[in-house]
Amino acid sequence: LVSDCLYIMTSEFTLAPTEKFFEENNYFGLQPSNIVMFEQRMIPAVTFDGKVILQGKGKIAMAPDGNGGLYQALLDNKVLQDMKKRGVEYLHVYCVDNILVKMADPMFIGFCVSKGADCGAKVVEKAYPAEPVGVVCRVRGVSQVVEYSEIKPEMTELRGPGEEFVYSAGNICNHFFTRTFLQDVTEKFMGQLKQHVAIKKVPFVDTWGNQVKPTKPNGIKMEKFVFDVFRFSRNFVAFEVVREDEFSPLKNADGATKDSPITARNSLLAQHCRWATSAGATLLDEHDNPLPPSARSDENTVQPAGSEAHVHTWTKLLGLEQLLKGRTLTTPFILDKKRAKELHAQ
């Protein structure tokens, strides 16, 4: 049973803008009553010697408690009760900064359910040793993620007999949980979730009351990590996916060479071109010339094994073949509901 229920955890800063964005976009076609937004907690930021930081006169600098604040927020907002009432048993939890995320991906959920897992993670092969992704691995037999900020650099460099990375399973912050596992976490394991240290620049007021924007890190934000519950799982599974189809993170502003709004848009566009081509369409540029292969693929990437089959499966799932097979389309081509109706009628 697939439910189109969307639970969105925001911070104090992002709740109102997120609500507004959904309202303005007509809830993207979902029932507003099926979208539940709730806030995570905020905790004080502290100096390196543990003192609270004043952000303004009489105002303590606060920061969200990390994506692992999810579990406390589920409790605070009675979200698990809501899920139970709606009959939601399986969850796909993901971080919002990956444009290629496949929400409630039936293949991932199906894989986890068929393995009887209570907890799972999608991974991609790490691209280079210092890539800022956590690695899914076992530490003394226990499945977990070791975060990029906490792994020793020499461990990231380790290679196996075929020159492959030993710690190669990059976490893309796409997790599967059963509702009962989350129930267990909130009832039994919350107290065991570690605090991690993030060293950050925290704006403050100095002793003379001047507002200071530090240029180098001056404080510590304590964060919990969403994947820290993996170690409580009784049956954890990892599901490797093709990076090009599933992971294009947005971490930097435009102008950066990677993981920016531009690279995210290009990744999505390239994916849609691959889907259309696989559905049997011929794509033309604005001068009616065939679209060059580079437009259909992220720069410098070799098509990894399994990619074609994956693209084909999604093309089928989305019903693109019926709409696009044998058609010649001039790009940019926007396939919305109205266009789909027209194509169906032709």
Ligand SMILES: CC(=O)N[C@H]1[C@@H](OP(=O)(O)O)O[C@H](CO)[C@@H](O)[C@@H]1O
């Ligand atoms: C605590 C947490 O979830 N960290 C995640 C998360 O990192 P951030 O740099 O915090 O966005 O997203 C990465 C993938 O984009 C993943 O590799 C990493 O493990």
